[in-house]
Amino acid sequence: MARKKQYNEVEVLEKAMNLFWKNGYKTTSMQMLEQEMGINKFSIYSSFGNKHGLFLESLKQYKSRVNTVLKKFKDGTNGIDDIKTFFYDSVRSNFKKENEKGCFLTNTYNEFCETEDELVKEQMDTFMNSLKEIIIEKLQMDSNKSKETVLKQANYLLLAKHGLAAAARVNTNEEIEDYIEMTFKNL
Numbered sequence: 001m002a003r004k005k006q007y008n009e010v011e012v013l014e015k016a017m018n019l020f021w022k023n024g025y026k027t028t029s030m031q032m033l034e035q036e037m038g039i040n041k042f043s044i045y046s047s048f049g050n051k052h053g054l055f056l057e058s059l060k061q062y063k064s065r066v067n068t069v070l071k072k073f074k075d076g077t078n079g080i081d082d083i084k085t086f087f088y089d090s091v092r093s094n095f096k097k098e099n100e101k102g103c104f105l106t107n108t109y110n111e112f113c114e115t116e117d118e119l120v121k122e123q124m125d126t127f128m129n130s131l132k133e134i135i136i137e138k139l140q141m142d143s144n145k146s147k148e149t150v151l152k153q154a155n156y157l158l159l160a161k162h163g164l165a166a167a168a169r170v171n172t173n174e175e176i177e178d179y180i181e182m183t184f185k186n187l
Contacts, residue, residue, distance in 0.1 A: 009047055012037040017058035021104040024111050025055050052119075059123050062104045066090070074134050079141035080187060083157060087180045090161070091168040102169030106162055132158050153187060 019036045020028050030041055030051055037044065048054035069089045076082030090103070101107070105127060112120045135157050139150045160183045168176055 007037075007039050007043065012039055012047075013054075013057055013061050016054050017061045017104070018101075020055055020058050021062070021101045021107065024107060025051075026111065056119055056123070059104070059108060059120070063123075063127065066105075070131075070134070074137075076138070077141075079138050080184065082138050083135060084180065084184050087161065087164060087183070091164055091176055091180075103165035106165035107169075109162070110166070128158065131161070156186075157183070 015037045016033055019032060023032070028051075030044070033044060033051070033054065034040055044051075044054060048057055069086065072089065073082060073086040076085065078085075105124070108120065109124050109128075112124065115121075132154055135154045136150055139145060139153050139157075145153070164176070164179060164183075167179060171179075
């Protein structure tokens with residue numbers, strides 16, 4: 001007879017996500033996970049398969065957390081202003097604090113960009129492609145923009161978003177706001 005879990009999977013997953021978010025995948029050890037999550041390796045393996053499975057579930061948890069911001073962005077009807085608002089919304093909770101971690105997806109993207117991890121790559125590609133599609137939709141609201149201009153500006157804004165997410169880890173609120181304002185002056 002299987003033993004009943006003595007922990008809430010959502011709560012321990014949240015703790016694991018925060019640890020991965022702060023330290024990255026490679027730096028986070030199973031011992032660190034056990035300590036942070038308050039459960040043993042057997043329980044981690046039983047619920048999530050292994051460290052990699054736990055990491056993938058942590059990414060899903062983070063994406064579900066940012067879905068509110070993405071939905072607001074997608075549902076907006078103000079074109080470039082929606083993109084600018086999204087930039088502010090996406091870093092507002094990540095502005096430098098005493099224990100700042102930046103954007104978990106951007107951190108993961110940067111950590112895994114040189115690896116052959118297809119499962120992580122698939123999650124990152126799906127998210128980035130979806131984000132780019134929304135940016136393109138918003139830019140196309142300006143009928144004066146050519147298809148070529150829309151694509152170039154979408155690429156520019158996607159790269160700017162990466163830079164913004166990385167900067168949110170170390171820069172001040174004022175520096176972040178200046179970055180956003182200057183990004184949109186160039187459009």
